[in-house]
Amino acid sequence: MREVAVIGLGMTKWGELWEKSLRTIFVEAALLALDDAGVEKIDSMYIGCMSSGLFIGQEHLASLLADYLSQVPTPSARVESACASGGLALRMGFIDVASGMSDVVLVGGVEKMTDVSGHEATYALGTAADQEYEGFHGITFPGLYALIARAHMEKYGTTREQLAMVAVKNHHNGSKNPLAQFPYEITVDSVLNSVMVADPLRILDCSPITDGAAAVVLCPVEMARKMKKPVVKIIGSGHATDSIALSSRKDITWLEATFQAAKKAYSMANKEPKDMHVIEVHDCFTIAEICVTEALGLVEKGKGGEAVELGVTSLGGKIPVNTSGGLKAKGHPVGATGVAQVVEIVKQLRGEAGERQVKGARVGMTQNMGGSGGSTLVHILERE
Amino acid sequence: MREVAVIGLGMTKWGELWEKSLRTIFVEAALLALDDAGVEKIDSMYIGCMSSGLFIGQEHLASLLADYLSQVPTPSARVESACASGGLALRMGFIDVASGMSDVVLVGGVEKMTDVSGHEATYALGTAADQEYEGFHGITFPGLYALIARAHMEKYGTTREQLAMVAVKNHHNGSKNPLAQFPYEITVDSVLNSVMVADPLRILDCSPITDGAAAVVLCPVEMARKMKKPVVKIIGSGHATDSIALSSRKDITWLEATFQAAKKAYSMANKEPKDMHVIEVHDCFTIAEICVTEALGLVEKGKGGEAVELGVTSLGGKIPVNTSGGLKAKGHPVGATGVAQVVEIVKQLRGEAGERQVKGARVGMTQNMGGSGGSTLVHILERE
Numbered sequence: 001m002r003e004v005a006v007i008g009l010g011m012t013k014w015g016e017l018w019e020k021s022l023r024t025i026f027v028e029a030a031l032l033a034l035d036d037a038g039v040e041k042i043d044s045m046y047i048g049c050m051s052s053g054l055f056i057g058q059e060h061l062a063s064l065l066a067d068y069l070s071q072v073p074t075p076s077a078r079v080e081s082a083c084a085s086g087g088l089a090l091r092m093g094f095i096d097v098a099s100g101m102s103d104v105v106l107v108g109g110v111e112k113m114t115d116v117s118g119h120e121a122t123y124a125l126g127t128a129a130d131q132e133y134e135g136f137h138g139i140t141f142p143g144l145y146a147l148i149a150r151a152h153m154e155k156y157g158t159t160r161e162q163l164a165m166v167a168v169k170n171h172h173n174g175s176k177n178p179l180a181q182f183p184y185e186i187t188v189d190s191v192l193n194s195v196m197v198a199d200p201l202r203i204l205d206c207s208p209i210t211d212g213a214a215a216v217v218l219c220p221v222e223m224a225r226k227m228k229k230p231v232v233k234i235i236g237s238g239h240a241t242d243s244i245a246l247s248s249r250k251d252i253t254w255l256e257a258t259f260q261a262a263k264k265a266y267s268m269a270n271k272e273p274k275d276m277h278v279i280e281v282h283d284c285f286t287i288a289e290i291c292v293t294e295a296l297g298l299v300e301k302g303k304g305g306e307a308v309e310l311g312v313t314s315l316g317g318k319i320p321v322n323t324s325g326g327l328k329a330k331g332h333p334v335g336a337t338g339v340a341q342v343v344e345i346v347k348q349l350r351g352e353a354g355e356r357q358v359k360g361a362r363v364g365m366t367q368n369m370g371g372s373g374g375s376t377l378v379h380i381l382e383r384e
Numbered sequence: 385m386r387e388v389a390v391i392g393l394g395m396t397k398w399g400e401l402w403e404k405s406l407r408t409i410f411v412e413a414a415l416l417a418l419d420d421a422g423v424e425k426i427d428s429m430y431i432g433c434m435s436s437g438l439f440i441g442q443e444h445l446a447s448l449l450a451d452y453l454s455q456v457p458t459p460s461a462r463v464e465s466a467c468a469s470g471g472l473a474l475r476m477g478f479i480d481v482a483s484g485m486s487d488v489v490l491v492g493g494v495e496k497m498t499d500v501s502g503h504e505a506t507y508a509l510g511t512a513a514d515q516e517y518e519g520f521h522g523i524t525f526p527g528l529y530a531l532i533a534r535a536h537m538e539k540y541g542t543t544r545e546q547l548a549m550v551a552v553k554n555h556h557n558g559s560k561n562p563l564a565q566f567p568y569e570i571t572v573d574s575v576l577n578s579v580m581v582a583d584p585l586r587i588l589d590c591s592p593i594t595d596g597a598a599a600v601v602l603c604p605v606e607m608a609r610k611m612k613k614p615v616v617k618i619i620g621s622g623h624a625t626d627s628i629a630l631s632s633r634k635d636i637t638w639l640e641a642t643f644q645a646a647k648k649a650y651s652m653a654n655k656e657p658k659d660m661h662v663i664e665v666h667d668c669f670t671i672a673e674i675c676v677t678e679a680l681g682l683v684e685k686g687k688g689g690e691a692v693e694l695g696v697t698s699l700g701g702k703i704p705v706n707t708s709g710g711l712k713a714k715g716h717p718v719g720a721t722g723v724a725q726v727v728e729i730v731k732q733l734r735g736e737a738g739e740r741q742v743k744g745a746r747v748g749m750t751q752n753m754g755g756s757g758g759s760t761l762v763h764i765l766e767r768e
Binding site for chain 1: 385405428434435437438440441442443444445446447448450451455456457458459460461462463464465466472475476479480482483484485507508511512513514515516519623624625626627628632640641644645754755758759
């Protein structure tokens, strides 16, 4: 297998982009990435998108987007793993380049979520849960994560305030990211007094409904070395599944797919949790970030809440998590999230993250998950 | 890149499977394939499915199916390219094994289409067309293919009877396939007198709405050589895109993506059209098979209708096409179709096709396309 580098980054402003269509925002991000890479011709494309069928009545997206990017007849594939679709697209592009099948690959993530009503969006997102054992009985994602939060509080003594601190930290980081949907600070008090969604989770514990796209360009490392930018390599890729229904898991506070995907990625990269300088994780709800930091081995089991409170995962802390603002402040166009995480990490490793730069960052990681943790993609990147 | 073999085949009976759910039929096909391969442990899974979101309200399918197959935490990815989703899943599995990332890979295709009303199924299928330029204006797939048929008749003199002969041939083949949805003969008269759907296409020109699943197991050729079955290799894989809107094409009678995908597959396999002994193509409508045989270079441009009339593509003809019964008689559970094509070709190359066996077949091809030809996957297989 060949070594693979990330040579181009692109991302649109995220938010309620009512004046733009899915194809428009994808092309915007893709052109930025191709321009950043300095390439025009690509050998293949991978698109992460969760549910363009339910959100905009459009499947067959990969060909449509290849056409609008003036890239037909280039091979183009759409992949889906709920909210981990972007991370999955990255892995498919990584394997494609590593195999020798393609040299230059565009990996994009996109979702247009605000063209439907809130009720319809909740239904569409709910299709990431088990329809027979969860969805049909009325539970939606805030409810599923509320169950996880309540269990984590009960088992480990995680506090309501610690959950709030995840949102406060991520909004602090997001306030330094001009592409974020909500680039402003919030306080623990504002979280605790925001409207209840599913006890104990309040609206400021939840990532928003977002339109947005992100894209990266991959190529063999040898090709990247001839270019002018710092060479950032993908040195580890881990992908794992778990039951998508919470009721089938032994312990709902533990994200086994994240643990398994990270194990593979660490092993491939020959790295350990302590080697990471900056990390983007899937904070779809505040409790998710706490559980993820534990499953990645960044903090001890049960200590995720305490770590946030102690500032371990803050910008300037020992292991900065979600410097981009995370899903909470940057927004969460589900299929795009996993690709945008890579955009942030590569910016950090190149030293291009501006006010939110982690000084001297050379190794970073992304963790992107689907549903309540039924699928997870972990990637480790390193600057040469 | 490593050479890749197909070592296991599985397929359910296709039809209106109201008593079974999507997860049930997938597991049924997957277990048959694993059993045929003689393996239990797999390294990864790829699932082709067009729109489980719209058909059954379930995304995040890859993890769900890995769980129901008792394969978690194995990596599992769902891919979508409308009706070419199955062929795309095969290509992803092929690249995965070729790259060295995985050894044993399960590739499945599945669709459950009869749990919704006919109107809803037509809407779901319509999302393979361009929603902004086609769907929103009311046209559905029979209408799009009717436009192609009318143009082909006008330009090349293809006759209404020749269209009917495609259906008659495929039903003849399908009558020998016990897994087919409609395993019985029809006549040119019955096609010409069947109910009109979109002039000139009648109901017996159209593939049906079907529930079904198919699966194959892939591994490196060196591993396959140690097993007891004949070794069938994937020697060519081509994937290409085109605009999904008919209005953006120069000539709607010509399937450019099929031509481009075939060109790549022939080149990789170092084969020509005349080297093929048996072929499965995407006859979603009778006119589609005619256009596809031309774009694959099996017959001269404009002569696809004549070739059917002369029996060139019949069982016993020079180039037997759709010995399985094709989409027309076997059925068309959209995401499963591309995988079932491979099941048929491998059966033929192993000499296991029973009454529909093409004698001495050693090289075969599959062509699977999305929408009105906006994406195409072509694979060439050879028995060692």
